[in-house]
Amino acid sequence: MNRGTALLATVLRAGRGRLLPTLLLAAAALLLQHIEQTPLQTLQASQFDRYQRLAPRPRDAEPVIVVAIDSQSLATHGQWPWPRDLIARLLERIQGGQPLAVGLDFVFAERDQQAPALIAERLPPAAGALLRQLPDPDATLAARLAVAPTTLAVVGLARQLPGARLPVHPLPALQLPLTVDRALPQFSSALASRPELQAAAAGEGFINATPGAPGEHGERSILRRVPTLAMIRDQPYLSLPLEMVRQALGAGAVVAEPGSAGMQAIRIGDYRLPTQANGELLLHFGKASASYYLSAADVLAGKYPPATFADRFVIVGFNSIGLQDRVVSPLGDSLPGVDVHAQVIESLLAGTALRRPAWLPLLETGALLAGGLLLIAAVPALRPRYAVFSFSLLGLLMVGGGYAAFLAGRWLFDGASVTLLLGPVFMALLGNTLIAADARRRAAERHLQRSREEAARVAGELDAARRIQMGLLPDPGQRFAGESRFAVGALLEPALAVGGDYYDCFMLDRQRLCIAIGDVSGKGVPASLFMAISKTLGSTLLRRHGDLAAAVRDIEGELSRENPAFLFVTAFIGILDVDRGTLDYACAGHDAPLLRRAGRVARIDTAAVAGPPLCALGDYPYATARLQLQAGDLLCLFTDGVSEAGSGDALFGGERLATCLAALPEAAPDALCRAIRDKVREFEAGAAPADDLTLLLLRWDGA
Structure with a gap:
């Protein structure tokens, strides 16, 4: 045995072979507690995505209709942005069916560039005077927005930018505990629609998303989390789809249920969704479908009767690759951003979301420590093949437990990372077991055998005493x-x-x-x-x-x-x-x-x-x-x-x-x-x- 091998054997056998595995277990627990700062975070996210691919959310009901500004619409009515009076005509078609609520997944931050008043400024005064007598497209759109519950989009900004404008429809009478307020996303400014449109709309909801880190899905980012509630200049606002539901319920009450570290759920009327501490929703995605997408060009052409929109949520948004409003879901689908809003509404109505509360990482750490301590206690007493079998079984239980937890209640338990971090602990234990040889193993087996015999003897005597004692008692039913x-x-x-x-x-x-x-x-x-x-x-x-x-x-x-x-x-x-x-x-x-x-x-x-x-x-x-x-x-x-x-x-x-x-x-x-x-x-x-x-x-x- 050379010096390097002897040194390795000494390290492995230190503390009766348990010192190094214990140190590795402590390091693994520390690593698991800070997994977001390690490459393991990618493994964890991929594992959670596999859960969803195994059991995507069923989309049997289709309460949402997406009126898509797609390639056909752009070819028919010209490039984006469209004139506001054209959008007003689109809303008129939709509102004719009396939908539950309408959401617009874009921001009208500036005036309509085709407004007659703006065109008149570039023409001679005589021609301009005639143009100024024409209706203002923004006023036409504002009048249409006031007809039915309509929600405008807002983009939260981390700092003040030129053209920024704050929304004017915060949630009324929402009491937030200090722990919840601090945990929510905070925006110092926002990009909202023009004041006359804000005044006409029933509500405003933000459309900021929380994509994963680049590189998790090729060069694209995967959307896994969707904010539900945010603070814009210290005022609470719901996301666009949730604000639409609130408007459909008659501006129903919103409750942010507090947890130990922040929010634990959001409740709108009788509907409830579990959230992360910062108010983010871990969205359980369903398979994409084209059945609820209608082309805006077809809607404007009157190809769909008004009854199509009756008792539905209608979101007007982009579905064109050229407009660059697409995300990648954990299912691997490339979706338009408006589809995410539709899935949030479906999830709220079904009360279905992925669950990863603050205590679940602690449970994973506890499972890691329990599994590691179990290995440290058991592996030195086992034959190598039994030790390998035990670790394989433990890993199967950890990974299988994650799948079972997801299927049972949509809990996101990361059994794969726990199993991976237990690997070095097991390898150190197995190395010591091989070095310790048969003498320790035979002694442990003899001691274990004596312990089992004594326990069986005591248990047998107590069992006999129990049978005798219970036999002394009468059976009233027979007596x-x-x-x-x-x-x-x-x-x-x-x-x-x-x-x-x-x-x-x-x-x-x-x-x-x-x-x-x-x-x-x-x-x-x-x-x-x-x-x-x-x-x-x-x-x-x-x-x-x-x-x-x-x-x-x-x-x-x-x-x-x-x-x-x-x-x-x-x-x-x-x-x-x-x-x-x-x-x-x-x-x-x-x-x-x-x-x-x-x-x-x-x-x-x-x-x-x-x-x-x-x-x-x-x-x-x-x-x-x-x-x-x-x-x-x-x-x-x-x-x-x-x-x-x-x-x-x-x-x-x-x-x-x-x-x-x-x-x-x-x-x-x-x-x-x-x-x-x-x-x-x-x-x-x-x-x-x-x-x-x-x-x-x-x-x-x-x-």
Whole structure:
């Protein structure tokens, strides 16, 4: 081994082979957090484009019509710009069909150069006087703009330029939090249409776009982001297509929903689109189609009836290569810029957009760190071929997870970059694994085998204990099959493999039903053993005694006789006369049951007879009380695994249980038990249960 190879081996094996991979993982995480400044940004953008090519947005409905100033129109009516009175005639044709809104995707920043007054200035005074009597084309266009909701285009400018003019139709009554205001695009000036046209139009929307960096698609730039809201001289304005929707809704309210770093969505009326923090929309493109394009020349010639434009959004814009208003979409289509406006309107009406909120890059970093730590922990213990398989599987999960997230909710998760950045980490680990040789691998396998055997042994013993414990509990459905006077349902779910809760239900004779529920202090194996003793003693002594209070005192005496761990039990025991509906009960430190009667739920008053938990004081004179049930009454016994179930900052509580019980429909007690259990688990929101959950429901149906 030469000096270079020895040095490489030393670096790879430093820190037991984990130092270099850990440093590479930290560098990868830092690189991923600043991916916009690295060549990986191109890879990320290309991956997101592949998502869209895999599942482009369907364009079944066509709410937008584009009246295109195309080559045919230019050949018929002359080069651009057209006279304003010609554009007014075009609008008149469109407005005859009563469209929802009309948008003009160009700016009338200067006077019509073919205006009679301008031509008159270049003619002798006598001829000029006649021309000045002709209608002003700008006034003709302004009159036409006022007929229907029309939106003019505005171009935001980063600095003041000659001929610049500010728009005059900002969004009314839009309250922006400071975080949103700072994140939005800011323009110090703008290029807007002439004042008389501004005054006649219903609104103004900007048409600035956000193309990707040059070189992402050959020498062209790909349009992926579209601004939705911007500030022009500290006044808020919507983009042209969104302002058209607002006008169609009757100038409906606009809400910029704030997020942690800026905006998270924009809402116009009942329509909502998720956005980036700076208000940009990650547009989900659909396949281009010529079906909704109409030539302006054909519209002017009257080839389309007015009904063509009824209840549609109409955008007048360019569709001519000579006018240079084209972009490249992530689908690879070369589109006129006006098509982007149409797709924004379609996306808003469908509520569909790509999603990459501020937390998603953090999730990618977390996935990178988790995957890297998993590799650092697992690869040194694996054979090389298994290590390669594991990394391939991890990469497949990362990349496949990105596709799955896109198909499921249009989330842009960059699994490809995560997998690529995990490559150096894996190579360093694999090199160390090869250098470490078979000795470390065999030792790790022996240790892993011992760990697995021990875990399997413990798991097997606990599983056997769980089966035995659950076997001690009765099945009310089988025990009382065919019973018409009452119905019992019960459910027990230990927090651990075994638990300390129990329930019991059995007939003392043909007329008397005994029900009991208990909760042993502590958890795990000790509590489960004491639970088995408590349940067995209770079942035996309750059958032996005719007096419930005496039976409870005997149970406590027997449990206290041999109790070196000083465990105690809370319990509620009741004996129901199933013919008369009288319930005699005793309470030993347990939560009072709930009674549902005629749709109302109340807690049984056990204060007069409640005593301490069994084995807590010793030789306590427990007493009993009686409750008269009515036909249809439902009694709910529960342990603190229900009332003390937590969601992190609150407990389920008795009041919530009472509300839940009152809201449940009439059903068999076992079904009600499962419904209450589901409500408790839903409240816990996936958190691990803190205690055993036990429910026993008794419904008395009458003699």
